Amino acid sequence: MPAAPRPFDDVSAVHPCGEGEYAATVDAQWGVSNKPNGGYLLAMLGRAAVAGAGHEHVVTASAHYLHSPDAGAVTIETTVLRKGRSADHVRATLRQDGQACVEAVFMIGHLDEATSPYWDAGAAGRPSGDRDAAVRVPSTSPTGMRVPLMDQIDLRLDPSCLGFAVGSPSGSGELRGWLELLDGAPFDTTALLFAVDALPPATMEVRPTGWVPTLEMTAYVRxxxxxxxxxxxxxxxxxxxxxxxxxxxxxxSAGRLVAQATQLAGIRLG
Amino acid sequence: MPAAPRPFDDVSAVHPCGEGEYAATVDAQWGVSNKPNGGYLLAMLGRAAVAGAGHEHVVTASAHYLHSPDAGAVTIETTVLRKGRSADHVRATLRQDGQACVEAVFMIGHLDEATSPYWDAGAAGRPSGDRDAAVRVPSTSPTGMRVPLMDQIDLRLDPSCLGFAVGSPSGSGELRGWLELLDGAPFDTTALLFAVDALPPATMEVRPTGWVPTLEMTAYVRxxxxxxxxxxxxxxxxxxxxxxxxxxxxxxSAGRLVAQATQLAGIRLG
Structure with a gap:
């Protein structure tokens, strides 16, 4: 039986426990097999970075993943690298039992609701598919791996990129999907750090493999x-x-580009 | 009269001056106006990171630019975040007069000469233009800004993306070029960190502006x-x-994809 869903705000919460220090708990369900999702961990670090900054929105985040933590207690140490009028820069390091697991640097600034694109190359065309016709991703992958995360979120994929689920990947290396939190909570700039890493590896539509661990991930909130x-x-x-x-x-949902990310991951191919 | 070119190896050199500490000198010519090029600074940080690691090649680098240093003396402090069998992770911070200017984290590993692509989406098609027909970028920009860097390197752009130089940007937001170091030195993995930031802003082919300062840059050496x-x-x-x-x-020059980068920059548009 799947674990009862817990709100993202709860599982990514951080609690001050010293000067620039935060305590948090990695939830056992927010990941693949027993490995927590990288975007989920980055969101947790982002919440700690915002808590210690004089501004409110994550604008950039770049993270290196050093060691995958287990579910359970972690600490996050933050260091303000620079305080500015329009943005602060904050380093955050997540540790478990003294071992560094993720280190990220954030630019924390202010995003205005009233902006609009000045110019857009449109290189990444917004998928035009129909969410109502999309298929919710189950919590067991085609390679038999348990993905408990999928019981915690509503992630749906366009049927045209589901070849991998029936043993016939299209070869496109592309997944298109729709993401909602199960409690319907809106995405703030830290929750977007989870969103950029919520889909299965795009390589599923090249050749399905086991775990594809993120080595480095950088996100821009636009x-x-x-x-x-x-x-x-x-x-x-x-x-x-x-x-x-x-x-x-x-x-x-209004069609506005809100976040971009790039990651390098390990994979048992090539 | 342009300053005599200095080899990249010299201007990016770092000298040990303590436990995990390095001294370096930011060259006045390797930048735009009096601002050093961001990729040049990242290469300098990369050389310090490699010097303190048990492996030889930069695989990933993610940098936040906090404050633009002046030409002259800087120090680089490195911290090994994790030592591994196949890769080390190293943080490096460049400071001038005690002020943090750039902080980057690197994954330093080993790249094998014998690998070949397993799968390539080909999303960024390799430019097919002719280097012999390309135009060397001069050290004065169309907006009148001095770019002394261009006297230090051999950077040529495809004539089809030079609209900006005659007041008619194509609107493509795309530049295609060829880069060589003037002393003909080959590019190692740290010099590639400069190469990913050597071209003028791609926005020149949208609308020419003044300085476009890098806020965050992440590079993968493949x-x-x-x-x-x-x-x-x-x-x-x-x-x-x-x-x-x-x-x-x-x-x-053999047509192999060797590096990828993404950056977020400030610009006086939008």
């Missing part, structure tokens, strides 16, 4: 999303020497 | 380049709220 499901495009780039780069673009 | 000029594709994504994202792809 606008504040309106409430409603996010549309997400997740694309693999080059698979070589057991590494793959993936790019992710996120739009809000 | 393979070791063979000697010879690099081919570089530099594309703008979304310009909004005085920020722009740019993606850069670099191929070696």
């Amino acid at each position: 606008a504040l999303p309106v409430p409603g499901p996010l549309t997400i495009l997740h694309r693999a780039g080059l698979v070589e020497a057991e590494r793959v780069d993936e790019t992710t673009t996120v739009w809000d | 393979a070791l380049p063979v000697p010879g000029p690099l081919t570089i594709l530099h594309r703008a994504g979304l310009v909004e709220a005085e920020r722009v994202d740019e993606t850069t792809t670099v191929w070696d």
